[in-house]
Amino acid sequence: MAVSGDEFKQALQHWASGVAVVTAQSEKYGVQGMTVTAFSSVSINPPLILVCINESADTGDGIQESGHFAVNVLNSDQQEISNQFAGGSSQQQRFANTAWHLESPGVPVLDDSIMSLTCTVVNKIHAGTHFIIIGEVQSTLRRSGDPLLYYRSGYRKLLTD
Numbered sequence: 001m002a003v004s005g006d007e008f009k010q011a012l013q014h015w016a017s018g019v020a021v022v023t024a025q026s027e028k029y030g031v032q033g034m035t036v037t038a039f040s041s042v043s044i045n046p047p048l049i050l051v052c053i054n055e056s057a058d059t060g061d062g063i064q065e066s067g068h069f070a071v072n073v074l075n076s077d078q079q080e081i082s083n084q085f086a087g088g089s090s091q092q093q094r095f096a097n098t099a100w101h102l103e104s105p106g107v108p109v110l111d112d113s114i115m116s117l118t119c120t121v122v123n124k125i126h127a128g129t130h131f132i133i134i135g136e137v138q139s140t141l142r143r144s145g146d147p148l149l150y151y152r153s154g155y156r157k158l159l160t161d
């Protein structure tokens with residue numbers, strides 16, 4: 001292998017990003033959510049975004065089952081929520097510890113996030129250990145607040161002047 005896993009991870013730590021929780025609800029798995037930084041816009045017309053989900057993540061099964069998901073961008077005070085949705089708590093606890101509601105067509109949306117997108121899955125590509133899930137945005141919700149950031153393995157806050 002040209003680049004080792006450690007070298008790859010160390011290089012990618014130089015990429016600063018926001019933090020989002022991807023959520024889904026399905027008959028088989030109930031409400032589920034997981035923290036991601038692998039989120040990007042893809043296209044404006046049609047409005048497409050992508051998230052990269054580890055093939056071992058339970059939430060990926062729920063997204064596959066329902067065909068819908070939401071992306072919730074966390075605010076700067078939601079570090080603990082990010083940790084819970086990254087495996088720190090059971091799915092039940094994750095949703096018990098944060099305010100949320102269902103948006104059409106039945107996707108959980110986190111009330112305190114600064115932006116939520118509800119999406120329909122239009123494509124799913126297997127790449128290495130992950131699935132690239134492409135969603136068409138069906139609705140957007142925007143709220144006030146600063147974003148939580150992630151850089152070099154740690155949470156950061158925006159410096160504003």
Ligand SMILES: Cc1cc2nc3c(=O)[nH]c(=O)nc-3n(C[C@H](O)[C@H](O)[C@H](O)COP(=O)(O)O)c2cc1C
Pocket residue numbers: 019032033034035036037038039052053054056057058059060082083085086087088150
């Ligand atoms: C800051 C942060 C960013 C993360 N980003 C991703 C990501 O982009 N994709 C991913 O598959 N897992 C990511 N994870 C790990 C998942 O959140 C974690 O494995 C989660 O528990 C898997 O979901 P599950 O509980 O549904 O299995 C991230 C974790 C943290 C703390």
